């Protein structure tokens with residue numbers, strides 16, 4: 338199963354959201370919960386400048402990758418469905434820490450990221466179910482995202498990776514990504530920014 342449509346079933350977004358929460362346990366987005374991530378992945382899939390690419394086995398999602406050429410349109414899509422968004426975030430609305438974390442992401446996306454002269458294209462997330470890791474699914478997903486960005490005329494893209502994600506760092510280096518700078522999206526949590534340069538063959 339290779340699902341690349343811009344209008345998948347809600348269950349597919351939910352499965353991706355669950356994988357995200359199960360496997361990126363230290364990430365801030367995980368603390369916003371499966372309902373919010375489900376809505377986020379749907380918005381990414383429905384945006385024509387973004388990609389949500391899925392690998393499945395026997396009808397089950399075993400991995401996915403997402404990428405975009407700008408978060409602005411994805412945020413707009415989320416804000417255009419305020420009822421769903423508020424419902425998805427209902428558990429977070431009274432948590433000052435979570436509200437602060439959301440503001441940090443918005444500040445970073447709108448102000449800091451644009452002043453850093455990094456590519457606007459970005460791999461947002463890649464996750465492969467633990468029992469399918471080490472089997473080439475991640476490489477296939479990464480290659481498909483490279484092809485997506487190349488088809489849009491991009492020459493490179495960035496990936497922001499939390500310091501503690503050891504296996505992800507090993508994977509990106511294996512894929513030819515170059516560590517570029519260290520930064521903090523959330524106070525106290527360092528991330529490395531990788532750049533992947535696309536080749537004509539991508």
Ligand SMILES: CC(C)(COP(=O)(O)OP(=O)(O)OC[C@H]1O[C@@H](n2cnc3c(N)ncnc32)[C@H](O)[C@@H]1OP(=O)(O)O)[C@@H](O)C(=O)NCCC(=O)NCCS
Nearest residue numbers: 360361463464465470471472475498502503504505507508
């Ligand atoms: C990142 C991820 C998609 C890569 O998929 P994968 O199937 O594990 O990838 P691969 O097995 O091809 O590559 C991982 C590399 O890490 C290395 N590795 C394996 N276990 C490791 C560990 N515990 N610590 C560090 N490196 C490790 C392997 O040596 C492998 O390289 P090799 O094939 O040359 O031996 C997957 O590990 C994953 O879903 N991780 C959790 C989610 C995540 O962190 N996503 C990234 C968010 S930015």
